[in-house]
Amino acid sequence: MSNTDIEIVVDDPTAPEANSPAVASNGVVDAVVSLGLLALAVTLGWDNWRTGAAWDATGPEPGYFPFYLSVILGGASLYGLFAAAFSRREASETFVTRAQLRRVIAVFVPTVLFCLATQFLGLYVASFLLISGFMRFVGKIAVWKSLLTAFIFTAAMFVTFDIAFDVIMPKGPLEAALGY
């Protein structure tokens, strides 16, 4: 048996430290989310009221069903707001530590930039930039490996979707120059 054994060890040198200070507690985030949902419920409820949330000759008006749903959502988030304000135990738990937040931002910001790039440069160029950039700067992987991986993956996606399966992706100036 042992001759087929392969040891797999993966290290994570940039792992978030365990003793990093908390940025926000669960209670605070809970309250903020509840407030946001309450605001959403009021906005949507008002819009549905305007559309018509009563009954007419043919039955309920278009706004009827969603209007009462916004009432339920508003009620539940109001309750959530109070629950977050009065529960001590859960509220003090850490939502995210500074080290964790740094790692989350390290992936979230590139993702936002990727979406922006997709809008202007097309999806394939954007994905090449995202993968190579992320591997190089966040993962600290060698330049040639990053570029090669990004190129192979992007090319594979292009062949799979645009050519083999006819699922057309947004394109930019580079594809236009190449004639696609």
Next chain:
Amino acid sequence: MEAFGLLLHGFAVLLTWKTLLLMMVGLVLGIFVGVLPGLGGPNGVAILLPLTFTMDPTSAIVMLSCIYWGALFGGAITSILFNIPGEAWSVATTFDGYPMAQQGRAAEALTAAFTSSFIGSLVAVLLITFLAPMISSFALKFGPPEFFAVYLLTFCSFVGLGREAKHKTVTSMSLGLLLAGVGMDTVSGQLRMTFGSAELLRGINFLVAVIGLFGISEILLTMEERLALRGHAAGISLRVVLLVWKDLPKYWVTLFRSSFIGCWLGITPGGAIAASFMGYNLAKRFAKDQESFGKGRIEGVFAPETAAHASGTSALLPMLALGIPGSGTAAILLGGLMVWGLNPGPLLFVEHKDFVWGLIASMYLGNVVGLVLVLTTVPIFASILRVPFAAVAPMIVVSCAIGAYAIQNAMFDIWLMLGFGVVGYVFKKIGIPLAPFTLALVLGNRAEDAFRLSMIGSGGDMKVFWSNGLVGSITTLAIILLFWPLIDKAFSSVTRRLRPAKA
């Protein structure tokens, strides 16, 4: 026995080289997705869904369900070898699976896990084969009030039986139902909740939301964790497989019990996690030497894996028969059905026989092929974990974006996906469950239509939901389930008061 004939026909539909090839591709992709950190069943299916848009529905569903099986099998690999449960329902597998791997019995544990998943799914598929046609032919008699009552039952059972804080389940569900209503109203054609935006006119697409909620948010969550791991990838030799299989009949009670629990909990929404823990705990309680559990006992792998897979599979039963998904993944498959232009619900069994029986047959075949595939290729897949997450993460982001864009060819959807990614990340961290949201979003329009049609039919009289025995009992059951925690509490306080009186 009509079901049997139709099932054979289903096999005949499947046994072409093209379908078998798709099956293999689906399984490999699924195992891949299941092994990767931060991805699992629902995410995998959601991300890979766009690949199937241009296929015919039968090939598409075969591939998707194979991705799902593959992901389930893949989850077991990481739980046993690295003590990393890919999904919440694999947690119970790590209790005994990982100790076994540390003792050098990884091959045995893996074989046990794969075999028991196979058995669990097989039992559930058998149940689907014989029960689904019956339920759907019964449901053909349903009118709008009955359908609304069934939807209500689904929603209420989530609130009443879910383990999360009740107001959070209600929040997530009503938000899902509301977002489902954005865009053109299907009955009157009027616009709702669009605030003059042309992009919102199309409505919020279910699959876009799912890709964001499960794909993007999972990446963000995974980044928070320490991603180091250490373990041995053991190859499985035929001798070990046969050895485990030889012992299998000894554990028939455990296997049977777990399959039963799994099937039962799978049909009620959100059951796979509960099923795996319950399977494990019951196996432990009925064992003669409870001490040996948690120290690498093979039964501790059999019990949760059988239950989890039985429940994951039987979650497809209500989806096929009634158009109501029993789990998050089933909801995504349901979303897929709609993309391919099929209307989920009891009529599926009448109008699209080929499709339904092809799907059921693919569950049998996919399981067999999957079992063979994982047993032979474990070391290869385990070494996927060596690929650094810094390379995997951006690829997943790109795949998510491709998926979100492909659904409606809209750039706006990529932004929407990003938004849902953040929402999913925050919701998961503060304990707002995502499954009710998913379910509400996919069922919202149909629940509303059913409600309005029954209201129009009855002239606005709510009594229509109690107008006959069937709809009345479903509605009443729904309301009982909604208030179940209160009823349960009242019940136990009454019995507590009675007991001292007796003594």
